[in-house]
Amino acid sequence: MSASAAEVRALRSQIRTWRRGRVDTSLMEALSDAYVVVFSALVLGAMAVNVILNVHVITSGGCSSVSCLDARDALGWLFGLGAITVVLATARLLGPMLVTPAVGTWLLTAPLDRTALVRGRLLGTSVVAALVGAALAATGAALSAYPVDVIGWLTLLAGSVCVLLVAIATVDQARGGPVVRLLVWSLGVVLWLGLVLVARDDVPALLRVPAVAPLRVGVVVTAVAGVVLLVLAYRSLHLIRRERLVSGGNLLPGISGALASLDLTLFYDILVARHWRARSSVRVVRGRGSGAGALVWREVVRLRRTPQVLIGLAAALVLPYLATALGLGHVMVVAVTLTGFGAGVGLFTSLRVLSRTASLLRCFPLPASTVRLACLGVPCLALLLWSLATTPAVHGAVGGSWASCVAVALACGAASATAAVRWMTSHPPDYRLPLITSPMGAVPTSLYVSVLRGFDVLLLGTVPLLISPTPTGAAWTAGLMAAVLAFLVSRP
Incomplete structure (x- = not known):
């Protein structure tokens, strides 16, 4: 382990010791809260799966025409593309690399190796992006009544593409380029064009029920490309400036507070305020x-x-x-x-x-x-x-x-x-x-x-x-x- 990594580990140990000395929650209370969270997640997940299955059963009876069946077949692809677009847009909004305000104040101001500070977050962000993209893609594939093996491979493809995009967004964040913004708009335009084709009853053969063999090839290619770009992103972590890491982390306290109070309008206010702070000024109009x-x-x-x-x-x-x-x-x-x-x-x-x-x-x-x-x-x-x-x-x-x-x-x-x-x-x-x-x-x-x-x-x-x-x-x-x-x- 390098000297800089050892210094980071020592500082984190000191911060952890300071926090543990001021903990006012017992272990049983923490386990009880964790049980409530896990149980609630399982119940809500089961409810979501039940709703998806019932919606599919109810709507399948009224879908008998060729155009309707083609639209249902294309829904899985469009859901997957929408999931990928949402993950990339969220990564652009938050960073994707970010640190909490405490870390930005205590650790990023110290002369430490930035790679050692945020490398764990790169792995965590990639895992979360893969799970979210895979879950949304699986939902769309289930609503389209794809075969089980197609649903599995399509889910893996969406997860690997999300990891690939997170790596691209990390490299773009480190080098300060417009790649992610252009990519988000490009994916949005492609998704919109796909929706237009389905609405016009002009579904191309590319959006039909996919075969398993191309999905396997796509999973392998995107997984290899994702690993390569993750390595490149890891080597670029030291180039990320402090303000880029802190800007995304500053959103977390406000967003968590808005969601904790179930105030969705406050969440909207936070996003609007961030948008106008980025623009900083407008042209005066009489x-x-x-x-x-x-x-x-x-x-x-x-x-x-x-x-x-x-x-x-x-x-x-x-x-x-x-x-x-x-x-x-x-x-x-x-x-x-x-x-x-x-x-x-x-x-x-x-x-x-x-x-x-x-x-x-x-x-x-x-x-x-x-x-x-x-x-x-x-x-x-x-x-x-x-x-x-x-x-x-x-x-x-x-x-x-x-x-x-x-x-x-x-x-x-x-x-x-x-x-x-x-x-x-x-x-x-x-x-x-x-x-x-x-x-x-x-x-x-x-x-x-x-x-x-x-x-x-x-x-x-x-x-x-x-x-x-x-x-x-x-x-x-x-x-x-x-x-x-x-x-x-x-x-x-």
């Missing part, structure tokens, strides 16, 4: 109009500054058409509302700012409801136009006249917009409320309900459309969403 009109113009300026939100919303338009190609029937309205909610929530950033900083809202010389309505005009219009573009998909899934399908599509857009408003205007958990006992300590009664904010409104608006995808159901949805939106806008 305002127009006065009163509420000036706020509407600022929303237009905001969209011009973040066109990626509109690009993502436009790209998500393929998902409702994909749901129609998969033969989901009336359930397709759920796909429309969920897609609109997930892709359009970024349009309501200004409403989130006003909800988190009530003092800023009181600074406007206008009633609070007027300010909120002015901030909602442009985002709601964008979502309604997006939902109007899903009319052919709605017509292909539920049938009926075109006027009826337009009404259903607009009602889906209204439900998505109202759910996004509900999600963005949610308040953090109120710890002044009565506390209840839980495995993670005393928590307020509103903690577990906060994770359902937005989805509750989405469910309320989707149920009438599921029962009756007609103008009558659309009118019920529009009325309910108008009442909810009026309450959200007018409340203090």
